[in-house]
Amino acid sequence: GAGVSQSPSNKVTEKGKDVELRCDPISGHTALYWYRQSLGQGLEFLIYFQGNSAPDKSGLPSDRFSAERTGGSVSTLTIQRTQQEDSAVYLCASSSLGPDTQYFGPGTRLTVL
Amino acid sequence: GQSLEQPSEVTAVEGAIVQINCTYQTSGFYGLSWYQQHDGGAPTFLSYNALDGLEETGRFSSFLSRSDSYGYLLLQELQMKDSASYFCAVRDPNTGGFKTIFGAGTRLFVKA
Numbered sequence A: 001g002a003g004v005s006q007s008p009s010n011k012v013t014e015k016g017k018d019v020e021l022r023c024d025p026i027s028g029h030t031a032l033y034w035y036r037q038s039l040g041q042g043l044e045f046l047i048y049f050q051g052n053s054a055p056d057k058s059g060l061p062s063d064r065f066s067a068e069r070t071g072g073s074v075s076t077l078t079i080q081r082t083q084q085e086d087s088a089v090y091l092c093a094s095s096s097l098g099p100d101t102q103y104f105g106p107g108t109r110l111t112v113l
Numbered sequence B: 001g002q003s004l005e006q007p008s009e010v011t012a013v014e015g016a017i018v019q020i021n022c023t024y025q026t027s028g029f030y031g032l033s034w035y036q037q038h039d040g041g042a043p044t045f046l047s048y049n050a051l052d053g054l055e056e057t058g059r060f061s062s063f064l065s066r067s068d069s070y071g072y073l074l075l076q077e078l079q080m081k082d083s084a085s086y087f088c089a090v091r092d093p094n095t096g097g098f099k100t101i102f103g104a105g106t107r108l109f110v111k112a
Helices: none
Strands: A005-007 A009-013 A019-024 A031-037 A043-050 A065-069 A073-077 A087-095 A108-110 B003-005 B009-013 B018-025 B030-038 B044-050 B053-057 B060-066 B070-075 B084-091 B099-102 B105-112
Touching: A005 A087, A005 B009, A009 A019, A019 A087, A019 A108, A031 A073, A043 A065, A043 B099, A073 A087, B003 B084, B003 B099, B009 B018, B018 B030, B018 B084, B018 B105, B030 B060, B044 B053, B044 B060, B044 B070, B070 B084
Parallel strands: A009 A108, B009 B105
Antiparallel strands: A005 A019, A019 A073, A031 A043, A031 A087, A065 A073, A087 A108, B003 B018, B018 B070, B030 B044, B030 B084, B053 B060, B060 B070, B084 B099, B084 B105
């Protein structure tokens, strides 16, 4: 079906507010990944889901970050008490054949004022 | 830990051939992936090498030498639209193999 979608495309928030970022993977893809990319930088791995399970949460930058996936489909990345250093593009990807071939969504650009 | 090194920038002329190198250090190895990202866009998958040798996909080819922990992406008949960042990536075997580590990216500038 359609590619990976993410919403919102842009989010501007004030420091200290909570934000939720949504990812809708390609239908049938069992694996889902979240990355963070600061301007001009590479991709920083945050977390992955195999089905609804996230076996390794060590990539999350702090305990203000959490993620969940329900029904083996949509995933939400939540950042609590946002800080200015959280400003970045948050990318979601999904895969069906393993992590060597990932399909990325357009990203959510988060700006924390 | 796992790490990848690639040049930060490469400049080439339209119509030419350019090679983007990637060296990696991993405690285990599944294969090397390549992604392209245009400014403001999402990364898109280009190629994957699990075994030594050259994989060709149109104007793009990717090479892997596991004994040298080295790979490269070869772009032929360069076009202006190839101006983008190119990332190599490997899987981290210490966390079940699904965590992916990306290089810092090589920014390719194609000149007329």
